[in-house]
Structure formats: structure tokens, C-alpha cells
Amino acid sequence: MENYKAYISAETMMGPNSARILEELFDKYPLRLAADDVILDLGCGTGLTSLIIARETGAKVFANDLWVSAEENGKRFEEWGVGAQITPVCEDANNLHFEKRQFRVLFSIDSYHYFAGNKGFFQEKILPFMKDGGEVLIGIPGLKDAYTDRAEELLSDWLGDDAYMFKSPKRWKEIIGGDDRILLVKTWEMDCFNDAWNDWLATDNEYAIGDRKYFEKLIKPYTCFVGIYVKIKDVQ
Ligand SMILES: C[S@@+](CC[C@H](N)C(=O)[O-])C[C@H]1O[C@@H](n2cnc3c(N)ncnc32)[C@H](O)[C@@H]1O
Numbered sequence: 001m002e003n004y005k006a007y008i009s010a011e012t013m014m015g016p017n018s019a020r021i022l023e024e025l026f027d028k029y030p031l032r033l034a035a036d037d038v039i040l041d042l043g044c045g046t047g048l049t050s051l052i053i054a055r056e057t058g059a060k061v062f063a064n065d066l067w068v069s070a071e072e073n074g075k076r077f078e079e080w081g082v083g084a085q086i087t088p089v090c091e092d093a094n095n096l097h098f099e100k101r102q103f104r105v106l107f108s109i110d111s112y113h114y115f116a117g118n119k120g121f122f123q124e125k126i127l128p129f130m131k132d133g134g135e136v137l138i139g140i141p142g143l144k145d146a147y148t149d150r151a152e153e154l155l156s157d158w159l160g161d162d163a164y165m166f167k168s169p170k171r172w173k174e175i176i177g178g179d180d181r182i183l184l185v186k187t188w189e190m191d192c193f194n195d196a197w198n199d200w201l202a203t204d205n206e207y208a209i210g211d212r213k214y215f216e217k218l219i220k221p222y223t224c225f226v227g228i229y230v231k232i233k234d235v236q
Contacts (some may be wrong), residue, residue: 008199016199019049043093070089107138116175141224151165154222157214172226184231188227
């Protein structure tokens with residue numbers, strides 16, 4: 001976190017501090033990567049997470065997002081001095097065109113819930129791009145297990161029609177599902193919730209100001225960050 005404070009601002013943040021979410025994933029599942037390993041940061045937003053992933057792993061990173069253009073992210077990566085290591089891409093996660101079986105690791109921070117909430121998505125849209133022995137690390141907002149399947153009832157005042165995207169760790173484990181190539185799937189309530197939210201609520205971003213009204217009443221009692229770890233089987 002200390003190394004990246006200068007990059008974390010109201011301009012680069014798109015929600016609760018994604019650097020904190022990433023830090024917890026790195027601590028829980030330490031990675032040993034080589035410079036020629038390839039990582040996908042799926043739903044990278046302004047590329048803050050891609051910067052941290054690139055610097056911390058030394059690997060080659062594809063930074064893919066839908067709402068932020070490749071041109072805009074590419075400019076930022078050049079300014080940050082990581083232009084040679086990170087390739088910006090602008091594609092819908094439902095229709096990616098990467099080379100198959102190339103990613104050693106896939107990260108998705110605060111974005112997977114937007115596009116991957118249906119069973120079969122992982123097997124159809126993600127797995128084909130993962131290398132044998134690869135790892136998937138996801139951190140997204142969701143519901144605490146105690147409130148499984150009650151997002152629309154509990155969160156609609158805050159999230160409106162997007163409430164359905166908030167699912168519990170228990171439900172995400174089912175949604176990811178199984179496959180002959182999947183060794184294990186773990187989901188859990190992450191520890192970084194308070195720190196990540198406090199950093200976000202302290203900014204003057206207009207969405208953060210909107211979230212402040214709901215934090216004590218809805219966000220804190222019912223929601224969490226869901227961590228998801230998937231290990232792909234090694235070649236038999
Ligand atoms: C809340 S932002 C988080 C961005 C970044 N990962 C972070 O933590 O700062 C959610 C991101 O999900 C991306 N996203 C939403 N739907 C997508 C889709 N179908 N394909 C790719 N990215 C998508 C958006 O473009 C947006 O930048």
C-alpha cells in the first residue's frame with residue numbers, strides 16, 4: 001500500500017480502495033511468477049490495479065476494461081512508467097479475443113460481479129484463456145453469507161436495479177462451479193472491508209459522497225467483499 005499511495009486518488013479510484021483488496025489477495029495467495037508469465041487484469045478500470053500487479057509480480061500484464069478506453073489507460077501507463085509491461089485492451093468480458101490458454105493468473109477487482117453472475121460463465125468465458133496450473137484471484141463487493149439471496153430486499157434503496165449483482169461467498173462458490181480443469185474453488189468474506197471503504201468514503205468523488213449516506217445503515221451491516229480463488233489443474 002505504502003508504495004502506491006501517490007497513485008491512489010479520487011481520479012483513479014472507482015470504488016472502495018482496490019489496492020487494499022489486491023493486497024489481501026496477494027497476502028493470502030502469494031504468487032511466484034517469471035517475467036514471461038502473462039496476467040490478465042479483467043475490468044481494470046483506470047488501471048490502478050494493473051500498475052500494482054505489474055510492479056509486484058514483474059510479469060507481463062494485459063489490462064482489459066469496457067468503460068475506460070485502451071487509449072486513456074495506455075496514456076496513464078506511459079506516464080506511470082509501465083507502458084512496456086502493460087498492454088491496455090478495451091473489450092467486453094463476454095467476448096474476449098485473447099490467445100487461448102495464455103494466462104498464468106487472472107485478477108478481477110471490483111468488477112467480476114458486473115458480468116459473471118451466471119453459472120457457466122467461468123467455464124465458457126474465462127477458463128479457455130487460463131493456462132494449466134493457473135490461478136484466478138477475484139475481490140468483489142457482495143452480501144454477507146447470513147443474508148444470502150436477499151440483496152434486492154436489503155440493498156435496493158442504495159443500489160437500485162443493480163442490487164441483484166451482490167451475492168454471498170456461498171452463492172459465488174456455486175456460480176463459479178466445477179469443471180474437469182478446475183482443481184479447487186474457495187470463496188470467503190475478506191478482511192479489508194473497513195479499510196477499503198474508509199479510503200473511498202474519505203474522497204470527494206461524487207459516488208463516494210452518495211455512498212456515505214448508506215454506509216452505516218446498509219453497506220456495513222449487510223455487505224462484505226467476497227474473495228474468490230480458483231486453482232486450475234496442472235497438466236496431467
Ligand atoms: C467499479 S469499476 C472497478 C475498476 C477497477 N478494477 C478498480 O478496482 O478500480 C468496475 C469496472 O468493471 C468494468 N466492467 C463492467 N462490465 C464489464 C464487461 N462486461 N467487460 C469488461 N469490463 C467490465 C467497467 O468497465 C469498470 O471499469
